[in-house]
Amino acid sequence: EAQVTQNPRYLITVTGKKLTVTCSQNMNHEYMSWYRQDPGLGLRQIYYSMNVEVTDKGDVPEGYKVSRKEKRNFPLILESPSPNQTSLYFCASSPAGGIHEQFFGPGTRLTVL
């Protein structure tokens, strides 16, 4: 089944404790991205990747890192999480040519205490 998977689905952590949210897609998509969803703000893009080893900042990259060592994986790293990063995070992927017809993962709900 074609899908985007994220792990973990739920995470509660404390300020300053490094964490990684994994994202994997099995559709051989070139383009992958991370969004955060906050009430009343819709989705905002954090980082995106056009292909392996190519990443770029989205609208809200501060406090986040990403890497794209393999086509299928695009982990989101929070080196020192803070409470304002409490949010619902979505990973997405799409075929070559950019963001047309993105497929979204199920989401990761992160709480930073």
Place this chain on the structure above:
Amino acid sequence: GEDVEQSLFLSVREGDSSVINCTYTDSSSTYLYWYKQEPGAGLQLLTYIFSNMDMKQDQRLTVLLNKKDKHLSLRIADTQTGDSAIYFCAETYNNDMRFGAGTRLTVKP
């Protein structure tokens, strides 16, 4: 404005038509999208329209695009309780996708 704008709430009766409106920001956006998010789930692409089109119909869904006013709408005919969800409009912007805040559609029996 800088943001993709949608009204936050819409309530309709089962069997009625629903119309969800959106104002987008970039007249050069190539594609405009409607996504559906059910509780606890990710976003599901419902439909999209290419910017050189005025209308697209797909079963119960009709998308209307007014490029002059940068206005996009989604009409759901014969709305069912299963249509209750949050609906997001989105536009492509460079290599980003800009989303509205979402319209929560409630369908009452």
